[in-house]
Amino acid sequence: MQSHIFESYFGKYIDISPEALEFLNASFQEMNYSGREMIVESGGYAKYFYFVLSGVQALYIINEKGEKVILGFSFKGSPSGAFDSFITSKPSHFFLEALSPSKLIGINKQKFDELFERFPEFYKWRALFMEDILLGRISREVEITTMTAKKRFDAFVKRCPPELLEIPQKYLASYLNMKPETFSRLRALRD
Amino acid sequence: MQSHIFESYFGKYIDISPEALEFLNASFQEMNYSGREMIVESGGYAKYFYFVLSGVQALYIINEKGEKVILGFSFKGSPSGAFDSFITSKPSHFFLEALSPSKLIGINKQKFDELFERFPEFYKWRALFMEDILLGRISREVEITTMTAKKRFDAFVKRCPPELLEIPQKYLASYLNMKPETFSRLRALRD
């Protein structure tokens, strides 16, 4: 694995010692998923924490009607995983699915825990990283609780990363907490 | 300040050295707010990270119609603060307001930062603490995106801490992302 990957993922927040870098190199493994392949099943355990090298993945739950409700996407450069389960070591409430052929690097829970035991300075990364994730989630929460479908759509269009233009728009609709029909109608208003 | 307070807030995740305990003691200060007093204004800077000794506080934003949209409450035993601003040192998007007379202990940003410089083992606390907060926020996000008003109401009734029975129910309604009229009607169905 190329070390510069870890520089970009961890180095944003902390300096990585050569020993730690070696440990990371030895602990992360590359994993490939085909499009439409499940990475974590709800009810199963999230065994890995990932960084994405390519492809798009969706984190979702299934509601009472059996519909996917998408909480977020990950793609090149993002962290990925079913954090609830990975953090708590309890069965996941979420599904994590590759929406397109995906290359990820993952570290298992045991190695992840070992990382912090052996290199406690990584807790700084973990704290700042979690803060970033938290701020992102809060900002989605605010959008969903305060904005109309149209506003959410417009705001999303402005910030939509190119990777997400490749996936079926019904997933984008779900992420924006609206039906595909609504998404389509809002789209028609624009272009 | 009594040291056992810090045991309960930090000790859940890490061991606190006597030196660190002394630093905490010297850094946190007690602060009092009357009911309906603003603690952080949107657009202002969140200068403190708090733990609550008594009273109830609400974190909210004001939507386009000028209505408060409540994201969360804090009360005895909870952390409190406008984390977005405190973490980023940018103006807050949120308001934090005491809904009832409140006693908090707070540490300012400078001391907070110094805490981690001098006692980096506290990053472990910060990481695990943020993970807890994150899981809580995700679970609200799931409720709001997947449940009907009635289900959210029922779920909330089951877990509602006694402190929140003391505040006007229009705030609970807002937290559950519904109008006071809806809350009232759902309530009438129950009792």
Place this chain on the structure above:
DNA sequence: AATAAAAATTGATATAGATCAATTAATCAC
């Protein structure tokens, strides 16, 4: 390229919850 499957579009209709409005109940300030 032809066929099948999945996704997107478009129209008609339904509905959960919002809004508006009036009344009653609770809390606050003096």
Place this chain on the structure above:
DNA sequence: GTGATTAATTGATCTATATCAATTTTTATT
């Protein structure tokens, strides 16, 4: 305690978005 605010309730109506349904477009498969 009394009047004044503020909150809660209840009813009537409205609306954004969901739902249902039919058609077209796109994508995948052989």
